[in-house]
Amino acid sequence: MYLNCHTYYSLRYGTFSEEELLRLAQGNQVAQLVLTDINNTSACLNFVRKAPEFGIKPLLGVDFRNGVDPCYVGIAKNNEGYLELNNFLSEHLHREKEFPPVAPCFENAYVIYPFEKVLLHEIASFREHEFIGISVANLKRLRFSKLVGFKEKLVVQQPVTFRNKRDFNAHRLLRAIDNNTLLSKLSITEQASEEEKMFPIKNLAAVFAEHSFILENTEQLLNACSIEFDFSEGREPQNLKTYTGSKEKDVVLLEKLCEEGLPYRYPEGGDAVKARLDKELQLIKKMGFVSYFLINWDIVSEARRRGFYYVGRGSGANSIVAYLLRITDVDPMELDLYFERFINLYRANPPDFDIDFSHRDRPIMTEYIFKRFQHVALLGTYVTFKWKGMVRELGKVFGLPKEEIDALSDGHFQMSRLDGVSSLVVKYTRLLEGMPNYLSIHAGGILISEKPLHWFSATHLPPKGFPTTQFDMVIAEDVGLYKFDILGQRGLAKIRESMEILERDRPEDFAKIDIHDIKRFKEDSKINDLIKTAQCMGCFYVESPAMRMLLKKLEVDNYLGLVAASSIIRPGVAKSGMMREYILRHRNKGRAEEKAHPVMLNIMPDTYGVMVYQEDVIKVAHHFADLTLGEADVLRRGMSGKFRSREEFQKVREKFIDNCRKKGYGDELIFEIWDQVASFAGYAFAKGHSASYAVESYQTLFLRAYYPLEYMVAVLNNGGGFYRSEFYIHEARMLGATIHPPCINSSFGTNRLYGKQLYLGFGYLKDLEARVTERILKERILNGIFLSLEDFLDRVLISIEQLGILIRIDAFRFTHTNKHELLWKAHLFLGKSKKIDHPKLFAPKQQDFRIPRLHTTDLEMAFTQLELLGFCLCSPFELLQEPPMNANGSKDLARYLNRYIDIYGYLVTVKNTSTHNGKKMHFATLVDQQGEVFDTVLFPPVAAKYFFRGRGVYRFYGKVVSEFGFLSIEVIKMRKEDYVQDPRYADMKTANRELFLKKDSK
Known part of the structure; x- marks a missing residue:
């Protein structure tokens, strides 16, 4: 009798899971019911999977709404009807367009218009598949309405959104979060009625007893519907069944490709190789995974055709067939890879193939897959409400000040000491935690299906622009859809x-x-x-x-x-x-x-x-x-x-x-x-x-061994790696490069290598606008290098603020003019206004200004680099207020084994961890005065007394120990060393202090 049931996949609206809905129905003696989440089908497959456990016949539909305003409910008569509903929903989600007041003429789905909507739009006639929904609350008005005459069109539409008062309160909080408003200001029109509950089937029948024809109509509608998905262990895969259009041709192609790959991979041949190949092919054919291998082969073949680098991995890398098809570069014979991890007769799902591409190439390959195959979608995933985020959201909903929200978010509080409002925030955070918040995209999963993906769910269109399913990988595998993982990886770039x-x-x-x-x-x-x-x-x-x-x-x-x-x-x-x-x-x-x-x-x-x-x-x-x-x-x-x-x-x-x-x-x-x-x-x-x-x-070690500078530039230009860019620049210096700050005539957006001269890219200048970089490079490429500051100003549109960044980082050093003098010139030429872009018929005549002779110290330059680049290009040890008391470094650790050492290090990275009993300890990696790396460990007693305070130079005293030949320092005490005062502001502070003393003396 329940045609309109919601779960918490009616996002920021519903309050419980599909399994809890089934349990609720079972408790109310409901034998069949329809899941109709609002503009969402995320729960549908699992609802069908779990329903038999509760002795319930599951049916599927969609509650179509514009915002929270109900339009109509669609109920699938069968799987084809579910497909129709998903097509209709997806079209509107993709285009972000409103649903029309009248539903389309579905061939295999019923449409139920809410009683109020029929009255509002004065719908006077109904098609065969259309009905009018009457809730318990509508019954009082029905007898006074002309709609009572549509006896054969009236059905029970008692929405189910809540189980109890607590659910209703949770719903109101979700609606307030969705509307970004205080709970006290939440409009009644944004909420569901508290009466949207499920009643025992006998009670519902009793309420509608005077209108028994409504019950009969509802029963007939439910009995006319059925939905089926195969979740059995022996289910057939739902992936694309054939690659060529014929299973026989697929087998021929796969065998041919393997034969062609043998001389390339195994020029020496061998009986063991042939036996392994025969065994795999036999099982792949028996399990029906031939097309799966051919699709992966198609993807990597296209990548090679385009000159893209890729890595094939996952359990599929245990396969000799994958090796021969060049899906992977891993030789399973060499490594004696366990065949049964790759595939066995008892495994319903095909092997995993994770294919990594450069983060730049991956979008191109994804687009290729969508164009190459017919039924394709990205795999969805759910982002759930987590503790900290929920505390912040609910804190705002309840109107808590930021300080109180921060305290709750940190988790450092005692429930007994919280006031009433804070207690409510904690109470409802725990209730809502784990509920789905919104739909997102799986890291790399792509589904290529035999049937349209809308056979299984609707799709939405995230910012990436590719249709994405409304279910995740767990239920996808349950129904026989196995993903192709197409992932982005910076290492390949x-x-x-x-x-x-x-x-x-x-x-x-x-x-x-x-x-x-x-x-x-x-x-x-x-x-x-x-x-x-x-x-x-x-x-x-x-x-x-x-x-x-x-x-x-x-x-x-x-x-x-x-x-x-x-x-x-x-x-x-x-x-x-x-x-x-x-x-x-x-x-x-x-x-x-x-x-x-x-x-x-x-x-x-x-x-x-x-x-x-x-x-x-x-x-x-x-x-x-x-x-x-x-x-x-x-x-x-x-x-x-x-x-x-x-x-x-x-x-x-x-x-x-x-x-x-x-x-x-x-x-x-x-x-x-x-x-x-x-x-x-x-x-x-x-x-x-x-x-x-x-x-x-x-592959990367080969490049580092033989082309270290080229490789280190590539590392820097592709987001670095485990460490900050500063340390890859340091590594390039250790490998023989001379590092130059950005230069107007030699730098690009990213780093550029000229022999052993490495010029940093403009991208390191955090406050330099991308459009300024584009203008500089475009002008330089079109009309050659810049000859002077004046020449630059004649050719490039730039503001005084942006020009100041370039001058201060010494990007005009080719002029051999002190940067302070250049800043004077820049201000005299440009003033404080932005330069006006206008066509120049003649080169302007520049006024000759007389600038006082100025100078810049290396120390001042280092602090300017720290400000603009985030690091300096000199040794950080040169900035210390007190020079190091010794020159101990990584090279001395072996000499100090089992003895105590006093050593200075510039912090590279810290790993904060905890012992099994929850006490904090730290592992830190540092660079010594010679540029070499060494490691330290702070055990809990020391970690409780000393801690790292950001980047900088630290002095350590500790014992050198060896564990399996790896040398590190067990720190006993440490301190952070002070840098000298920034010389750019030192004179200003001195002048201010003298001025203050002068005034004070008066």
Whole structure:
């Protein structure tokens, strides 16, 4: 009887989930009901999936509204009707246009006009599929209305939005947030009626007893509708079924492509390669994943045609077929990649392929996919209300002052000491927390479907301009839609720009480079030495302090070691305590036999019986706990995100424990292994994924080893990496570059290398407008370099403020005129007004002004650079008020091992973390006076007394210690060193002080 039910996917309106709606219906003896969220279908698929558990027949529709003003409710007779409703809704969402007062003539959907709307618009006739909705509140007015004569068109439309008073209060708060208004000023027209509740079916029937024909009409309408989606384990994938239009042709094409790839990937051939290929092809065909592989092949082939760099990773990187099709550059034979992680007969979903492109190339590839295939959409995701954001929103709604909102947001309060209003904010924040706030876009998921995507949901059109589903990846997989991950990555842009720089500046070297010759890179001693010494600044995935530390501890000097390190560094392995255990077993080969359980060591001999890769979860579940491969995969997937709460995951967990007990394992061992699985599986990489990252790391390491300056410029021009730009500039200097501040005649928007001269880009000047940079470059390209300040002013439209920035950073140093003199000239020429842009028939005659001789000190220049660039180009140690008392640096740590050292360092980065009992500690990386890096650790007692106060030079006293050969300093005490007074303001302060003393003496 309920044709108009809302969940909290009626965004900022509804108050409970689709599962809670079903539970509510079950409690009220409702056998069938229609989910009709407002302009939204996010909950529809999961509503259909969960309904059988509650013994309810699910039906789907949409509550079409302009804002909160109801227009009509559409109810799908069947899946085709649901498609019609989604098409109609999507068209209006994409174009942001209002819904018309009269609905279109749907072929497979009913339309219900609310009683009030029929009266308002004086609708006098109704088509076969159209009805008039009567709520409990409307009954009193119906008998006095002419609409009572439309007996066959009247149906029950009792909206369901609330369960109780608390829901209604939450609804009012959501409406106030949506309208950005105080709760006290929320208009009644922006709210639903408090009577929009579900009543027991008997009560509803009793209310409409005098109008039994309305009940009969409603029953007939509900019985005429049905909706079906397959959520069974054996469901067919809903992705595009064929690539060529024929399954037979798809198979022929896939086999042909694999044959063509064999000589390129395996010139030496081999029976093992052929056996692995045959095994994979047989299973891919049996599972119906042929088109999935061909679509990925199509995407990467187009990327290569366009000259785009890409990395294929994910579990698909375990596949030899993917390797032959050049979807990935990871050789599964070399790494003995676990085939069952990639695909097995018990796995319903195809393997994951994450294809990374440069952040510049990714939009182009996304557009290609949308044009190349018919039924395409980006995958949606929900942004939910989080604590801090909710406190701020509700604080504003309740009219709290900013100071009180800030205090609540920080979480430092006692409920007993809060006033009434603050208590309400906390109460309702906890109620609303976790509700969907708005729809967004999955990081990289694209759906390519056999059916139109509107078969599954409506789509909206975010700023990216591509249709996006109103459901997320979890329910997409449930219904058989598997995403293609097309991701953006800056590391690839760095490789691409490095190659472009080489092509432009060193074409003879560029012609010799094959950046995809990974096999040669793996055997290059110069590259492997960089890994061994952890000289990896700027290199993809291996440049962070933690990775640098791990590489030294593991003594990594080859590709296989880097593959392992790429996964060991992930949070889960460290959290489980197995990172340390892995290092111990790696450095002491006998320890594995002593400490590892024989079954674990037999399953994972290459990693000393330690779970390192994601597929290790499958191996342990399958071989240690005797789970089927299908159950093991449920376990792997269940370790992350929403799957963890799914019933199937809980059942597999219980079976894992039961099976182990049946095998005679003790509970201590069982739960130790389970805790390891549970602690890291959601964070670990698949081995093929780690290998893909290691391949890209080797590409960047090759560039750093042989073309370090070109590569460092590319790093800087593509957003840097783990560190601030300042440190990549420092690294370029350490690699032999001479660093120049921006120059009018030599700089561009980004950094530019001339031999070993690196000119910083105008982009570092935070206050310089982009349009000014564009004018400078356009004029310089069209008419040549600038000859003087006067020449520049004749040719470029610029304000005195913008010109002042360029002069102060010494961008006119080619004139050999002091910048203070140039600033005098600029003010005399331009004054305080903006320069007027007008056509010049003749070059203007510049007046000759006599400027006093002025000078600039290096110290003044350093502080100007700090202000305008955010860093200075001299050594920060030169700015100290008191010169360092010693020259100790990274080179001296070995000499001071197990002794105490006094050392100065310029702060690079700090990692703040907590011990298992919640006490704070810090790891800091710094640069010494010679420009080399060293590391410090502040354990909780020291971290409680000392803390880092932003960038600058710090002096440390501490003990040099070694852990697995990695040297660091355990700090005992530290202090931040003061810089000298800024000379640009020193004279002003002195003058002010003298003036004050003079006045005071009077």
